[in-house]
Amino acid sequence: MPTGVAVACDAGECLAVYLAVETGDDEDARSASEVSQLARDAAQGDGWVVSFGFRQPVMTCPGCADGRGPVRERGYCRRCMGRVDTESRCVYCLRQVEPFRPEAG
Incomplete structure (x- = not known):
C-alpha cells in the first residue's frame, strides 16, 4: 500500500500542511x-x-513566509490546505486552485 509524507508549517498556530510525496509501497x-x-x-x-532550527530543518508555508499567514481555516488548497475564496484562489498562499467538485454518488 502506498504511503505519503506531509510537511507541516512550523509557524505558531499555523494549520498549513503540504502533502509532499508518495513513498511507494512497503516493498520500496x-x-x-x-x-x-x-x-x-x-x-x-x-x-x-x-x-534550520536546532539540528533540523524548519519548514514555513508560503503564507507565513510572505506575511499572509498563519493558516487558520482549512480548505482545498493543495499547497497549504488553506481556505479558498470564491475566485478559487487560496487566501493564504494565493495559489489558484481548481474549483472543488464533490464526487457524485
Whole structure:
C-alpha cells in the first residue's frame, strides 16, 4: 500500500500542511532521512521556505513566509490546505486552485 509524507508549517498556530510525496509501497524501502529529504525538496519546490532550527530543518508555508499567514481555516488548497475564496484562489498562499467538485454518488 502506498504511503505519503506531509510537511507541516512550523509557524505558531499555523494549520498549513503540504502533502509532499508518495513513498511507494512497503516493498520500496527507504530510510527516514531519504523520505524526509524528498518531502522537504517537494515542499520547497512548491514555495515552502526551509531554514534550520536546532539540528533540523524548519519548514514555513508560503503564507507565513510572505506575511499572509498563519493558516487558520482549512480548505482545498493543495499547497497549504488553506481556505479558498470564491475566485478559487487560496487566501493564504494565493495559489489558484481548481474549483472543488464533490464526487457524485
